[in-house]
Amino acid sequence: MRTLFAASFVVLVVLSLIAQATKPTRDLGGRLRLVWTTDDNPARQEQIAIFDRQFPHLKLTIDPNNNDQSKIIVQTMAGIGPDIIDCYDRRQLHTYYQAGILQDITEWAREAGTTPEICWEAARENMMIEGRQYGFPTNPGPWVIFYNKDIFDRCGVPYPKDDWTWDDFVATARRLTTKNPDGRRNETFGCMGYDLMEAIWQNGGSFYSADGTHCTLGEPAAIEAAQWLMDLQFVHHCAPSPSEEEAMAAAGGWGQGIITLFSAQRLGMIRYGRWGLIVWRKDPKLRIGVAPLPRGKQRATTFVTRISVLNKKSPYVREAFNFIKFLASEEYGNQINDSADNLAPVRRLCETDRFLHNPRYPQEDYNEVFRSEMKYARSVELSKFINPYVAHRIFQRHLDLMRNRQETPEVAMKTAAAEIDREMLVFVSKRPALQREYERLTGRAVALP
């Protein structure tokens, strides 16, 4: 037994030494290996190939397995984080900023000409915090309405116009909704995927007041928008109910369900981004049109992008800045435009005939819609007086209750606003500097209920 234990011990030591010896090194035959945490897909491989060509002394590798936010923070704080990190929304950017792991690239960007001014206007608040630049967008774009021309033609419905309204949208969606022969289930739904926050913006509402000191979900604009959205499902029956959505999303994946259903002629219109074309291009029979999101009291859509930031604790942060230069390059921008992985982050690269008319896909005569919608694109609203994840969690809970029909839109929105306002008081009461600012802006002392 003693021999067995001793032998096991020796084997474990040897294996540990082998693991240490074969650990990937940063030096790959004279090229420095940079690590980028992002999702893996064919487009990413193309982008890596371009980067490696542009910077022959560097070798870009991706690490899709360590893409979780908490993992990145812990690894970075421990000194073993990636060199380049992708943020999937503005909340994440601010989280990393607060964790103190972001490299301020303001000066480097000024020297290299990769400043926010060359990007889309809506991108700026996604790459800057308190006047300093911390990142660069990778593939920005707006949400739009994709529609299936075959379903429109079959139902004898005219294609949407660019200036259509909520009423036009509902009327169109209702006409596109058809039942199965047995009359029990819908064969097609008129629309799917509309977002409540967008509807609130379109109706003139917002999540927070302009100074961020209170939540405005309880105001009439937000309540009306929530009611309009619920009516699509439960009054007009032209959008799938939660259970129908669940059933239809069985295909799984990141938005894959809705993409597949659209291809399968089950949805007349969906709210989606340009990257949907990556899949739909594979189906030559699918006839697609694109329209802006309909107008409520005003036009609005959500600005969506990944944002690449640099780990300030990386020993190779200066070399990693080359990645930001790469994102601003023409070759990268054209790759994003051509592959339909949304829009090039540098605006001028979308102001070309090449962007509007890709000779490989002549049927795509709607690229102007993506470009023009960027004027109305807005970012996720944040308030410095509350943890964004807490606010989101409260909003989501009341959205669930509303969709479960356990709360009316009015009760859901008002209660969510009240709970968020209360959480704000709790949040600022534990942070003296914020409390002072909050009290100055609101003109009243913080008193916990």
Place this chain on the structure above:
Amino acid sequence: MSRRENNWPVALAFLAPNFLGFLAFMALPVLFSLVMAFTNWQMTENAPLEFVGFSNFADLLSDKRFWGFFGNTLYLMLGIPVSIAGSLFLAVILHQRLRGVVLFRTMFYLPTITSGVALFILWKAIFNPEFGPLNNMLNALFDALRLQATAPEWLLSVAWAKPAIMIMGIWTAVGGTNMLLYLAGLSNVPPELYEAAQLDGAGKWALFRHVTWPQLGPTTFFIVVMSAIGGLQGGFEQARVMTGGGPAESTITLGYYIYQKGFEEYQLGYASTIAWVMFIIIFVMTLINWKFGRSAFAMEV
């Protein structure tokens, strides 16, 4: 020097890897979390770490969400007695000398050795309100009985999500380790007890009631204690994979709440407090079980 003394260094050398691992990955983190429970530690803020005394504990006591999620945890534990009864029932059947009994034992045990995530995804499909086999069956039944009823929306419904997770938990647990423990317990019951009872004219129910059940008392006590501990700690994986804690937080348990506070809202000090309060609750409940359960499950024939 004696042979016994000579063995000490060797024994320590063999114990060291495990002991060091235990220190590094168990004892020290546990101790660290205890200290952190008294601080304002937040992973995402550059604010200085401050000792806040018992304020996290005071906040927790008035945290309605904590008590709501404790309620969810207890609700899900209602399935434990059912699963224990099911395990006993299966064990009694599979203890018979039946043809293919080994195959049946293996089949019933399969969910325990199957990946949890795979099972959760399978059950998510079963609970699909529109196309899931469960609702297809229920709707066919309602049609056959001409009932104007609608099958539940299961995981999408605030009212039905917890029962759905409970049903899945019972299905998984019935043929699991508890069944094996009962099978082991049954094989230890002295056959002469059955013979003596049969001579006294005992029927099958009387044999079970007066011989089998009392003889399985220690096993049942062990299962009850371990299931209660597991139940109080559990619910995280199911909620994470199947519902994300929703709808409307109806499937969040204490374990999930620790994760939410620690790794979604980054309030690690508060999350440590929840973990320690949960430990205290489990400890007290186990003591109560120990105090009253031992006598209740004492072996009396």
